[in-house]
Amino acid sequence: MSNTLSIKIDRSERSIIRVLSIIERRGFEISSLDCPKEAAADAPRVMRVGIDSRYGERAISTLARQITRLQNVQGVETGPSRAMPQPEAHAVQDNETMMMTPPRMAGVSVA
Amino acid sequence: MRALEREGVDMIFGYPGGAIMPVYDALTGSPITHILTRHEQGAAFAAEGYARVSGRVGVCLATSGPGLTNLVTGIADAYADSIPVVYIAGQVAAPFMGTDAFQEVDGFGITMPIVKHSFIIRSTEEIPDVISEAMYIAASGRPGPVVIELPKDIGASAITEAVFVNRKIEERTADTRAVLAAAEEMIRDAEKPLLYVGGGVAIADACNELTSFVDRTGIPAVATLKGLGCIPTDHPSFIGMLGMHGLKAANMAVQESDLLIALGARFDDRVTGNLASFAPHARVIHMDVDPAEMGKLRAVDLSMTGDIGRNLTAMNPTPIDISTWQDWIAENKTAYAPRYDAPGEGIYAPALLNKLSHDAGRDAIFTCDVGQHQMWVAQHCRFTRPEGHLTSGGLGAMGFGMPAGIGAKLAAPDDTVITVTGDGSIMMNIQELATLNRYGIKLKIVLLDNSCLGMVRQWQTIFFDGNHSEVDLSDNPDFAAVAKAFGIESFAISRADEVQDGINRLLTTDGPVLMHVKINPQENVWPLVAPGASISDMMEEVPCQTP
Numbered sequence: 158m159s160n161t162l163s164i165k166i167d168r169s170e171r172s173i174i175r176v177l178s179i180i181e182r183r184g185f186e187i188s189s190l191d192c193p194k195e196a197a198a199d200a201p202r203v204m205r206v207g208i209d210s211r212y213g214e215r216a217i218s219t220l221a222r223q224i225t226r227l228q229n230v231q232g233v234e235t236g237p238s239r240a241m242p243q244p245e246a247h248a249v250q251d252n253e254t255m256m257m258t259p260p261r262m263a264g265v266s267v268a
Numbered sequence: 269m270r271a272l273e274r275e276g277v278d279m280i281f282g283y284p285g286g287a288i289m290p291v292y293d294a295l296t297g298s299p300i301t302h303i304l305t306r307h308e309q310g311a312a313f314a315a316e317g318y319a320r321v322s323g324r325v326g327v328c329l330a331t332s333g334p335g336l337t338n339l340v341t342g343i344a345d346a347y348a349d350s351i352p353v354v355y356i357a358g359q360v361a362a363p364f365m366g367t368d369a370f371q372e373v374d375g376f377g378i379t380m381p382i383v384k385h386s387f388i389i390r391s392t393e394e395i396p397d398v399i400s401e402a403m404y405i406a407a408s409g410r411p412g413p414v415v416i417e418l419p420k421d422i423g424a425s426a427i428t429e430a431v432f433v434n435r436k437i438e439e440r441t442a443d444t445r446a447v448l449a450a451a452e453e454m455i456r457d458a459e460k461p462l463l464y465v466g467g468g469v470a471i472a473d474a475c476n477e478l479t480s481f482v483d484r485t486g487i488p489a490v491a492t493l494k495g496l497g498c499i500p501t502d503h504p505s506f507i508g509m510l511g512m513h514g515l516k517a518a519n520m521a522v523q524e525s526d527l528l529i530a531l532g533a534r535f536d537d538r539v540t541g542n543l544a545s546f547a548p549h550a551r552v553i554h555m556d557v558d559p560a561e562m563g564k565l566r567a568v569d570l571s572m573t574g575d576i577g578r579n580l581t582a583m584n585p586t587p588i589d590i591s592t593w594q595d596w597i598a599e600n601k602t603a604y605a606p607r608y609d610a611p612g613e614g615i616y617a618p619a620l621l622n623k624l625s626h627d628a629g630r631d632a633i634f635t636c637d638v639g640q641h642q643m644w645v646a647q648h649c650r651f652t653r654p655e656g657h658l659t660s661g662g663l664g665a666m667g668f669g670m671p672a673g674i675g676a677k678l679a680a681p682d683d684t685v686i687t688v689t690g691d692g693s694i695m696m697n698i699q700e701l702a703t704l705n706r707y708g709i710k711l712k713i714v715l716l717d718n719s720c721l722g723m724v725r726q727w728q729t730i731f732f733d734g735n736h737s738e739v740d741l742s743d744n745p746d747f748a749a750v751a752k753a754f755g756i757e758s759f760a761i762s763r764a765d766e767v768q769d770g771i772n773r774l775l776t777t778d779g780p781v782l783m784h785v786k787i788n789p790q791e792n793v794w795p796l797v798a799p800g801a802s803i804s805d806m807m808e809e810v811p812c813q814t815p
Contacts, residue, residue: 229385
């Protein structure tokens with residue numbers, strides 16, 4: 158089954174490769190890739206990646222969570238549509254558009 | 269070094285070389301203790317052992333190129349078992365990166381699939397912040413390894429202005445009251461509830477809460493290899509390890525249960541066997557800090573990603589009446605309890621380990637390598653805390669045992685630390701006997717020698733029609749003599765009537781010591797679930813006649 162991921166990433170070293178690598182490693186084939194250049198040099202990038210499972214039924218929701226836990230990922234949206242990520246998270250379900258954001262770096266303060 | 273000191277690091281494990289020399293130059297003026305191992309892989313495993321027992325982030329240093337590549341197995345092990353370690357590797361000077369310079373490899377790329385995160389430091393000013401962030405990432409959420417590559421020219425430059433960032437891991441909260449209530453209702457509705465305890469309980473520091481929950485509810489528990497010790501193995505409600513080499517009573521309980529409460533566990537294939545037939549009658553409550561584990565392999569009826577300890581404390585599903593279920597399990601525990609009455613004059617390894625565990629005391633720490641002895645330790649030793657059992661669970665890396673024991677003993681110098689290894693495994697990192705001798709680390713090593721790669725031999729016997737291919741190690745060196753050559757006290761035993769004296773000598777020796785134990789090469793690990801089979805289908809056999 159084909160799906161499209163919209164993945165918002167930061168500009169840290171090899172962010173794009175890290176994301177693409179985990180998609181392939183978790184058993185999905187990348188069928189298309191769009192990574193437009195953002196106007197601002199420090200703005201997050203939004204990659205759109207078309208994927209197909211190499212091993213039959215593998216849950217896209219699990220892949221989305223595995224991508225979301227990467228440190229350089231700010232959000233993941235999955236689904237057949239190619240919509241841009243939306244700001245609010247909601248429950249994760251396969252075969253429907255979903256958005257996840259990582260809850261991290263809370264409690265950080267500059268000394 | 270100042271950045272590491274500021275993070276509270278007091279001990280690091282490593283091995284110097286060209287590109288990391290600026291760091292080693294600064295090390296001489298630092299209060300941080302450096303443990304020089306004899307191979308970078310030894311340092312990587314030792315840092316894991318230190319992290320597991322101390323509860324702190326382990327730190328490991330190595331140089332670029334071969335130094336980094338020698339760390340890779342340790343990094344992968346820390347990733348597979350969610351152990352917080354920061355690995356700092358040198359890199360060639362920035363202007364030479366990408367030119368195939370001497371001792372240059374793409375460490376960032378090589379390790380990318382086996383790290384929680386990684387950095388290449390691009391300016392001297394970044395060093396304090398990257399170190400701080402790496403320590404935070406390694407320890408927070410689901411812990412794991414972080415790799416930092418430090419180009420030599422940047423490591424050699426002086427920092428003119430350092431900005432330190434304080435990062436504090438926030439305490440996690442329980443799930444919402446509605447989710448907790450749903451879990452309580454599922455438990456009350458169940459007639460055969462079962463706790464399936466994984467290593468995540470230890471990572472969440474929720475062992476006391478787990479034991480209290482078991483005491484309050486009477487719900488029986490099984491544990492994975494990494495979950496052993498989260499509830500004391502002699503607790504009346506604890507059945508045993510489940511899975512491929514699990515106890516029969518434990519696997520029977522899983523298959524019969526109608527509610528599986530998975531705590532910090534991930535439905536690993538060594539646990540579930542054939543996934544489709546695993547716990548076929550059970551609804552599933554899954555508690556884990558990592559949302560990516562929810563439904564990854566087994567559909568979940570209720571996901572709980574809040575703090576395991578707080579969830580267990582907050583849940584009160586009583587009163588429940590599961591006495592029929594408890595009685596059935598108790599009968600099975602008795603009926604299928606391990607036996608230690610192997611005939612013959614030779615040494616039966618499970619009996620030796622069971623006795624050793626008893627004599628070493630409830631709080632002894634066991635580290636092991638990988639193979640038959642690893643499963644025997646899991647089956648026949650008792651553990652009262654998770655750090656009492658250090659094993660390479662996810663990766664299954666031979667060579668883990670002795671260096672992990674070094675790290676464990678350095679983290680807990682007053683505790684009895686015993687490494688159980690095999691004649692195949694010890695040769696993977698035998699050079700670390702020199703580290704034991706150098707620092708006088710009072711590690712006790714039990715080498716179970718069956719003159720072969722026992723687990724591979726067992727599988728070849730059972731699954732490859734007895735075609736024993738490249739498993740014979742009958743030309744092993746005299747291990748006791750090897751240990752003596754490294755300056756380690758050692759002795760050998762080969763008969764059952766020597767076991768008690770051997771254990772006594774092992775436990776009373778005031779210094780590093782190796783006990784070489786000759787065992788029957790034909791001995792196997794039972795029970796066994798064939799790969800891909802249901803855990804209902806356990807192969808069993810009586811112990812061999814020992815020679």
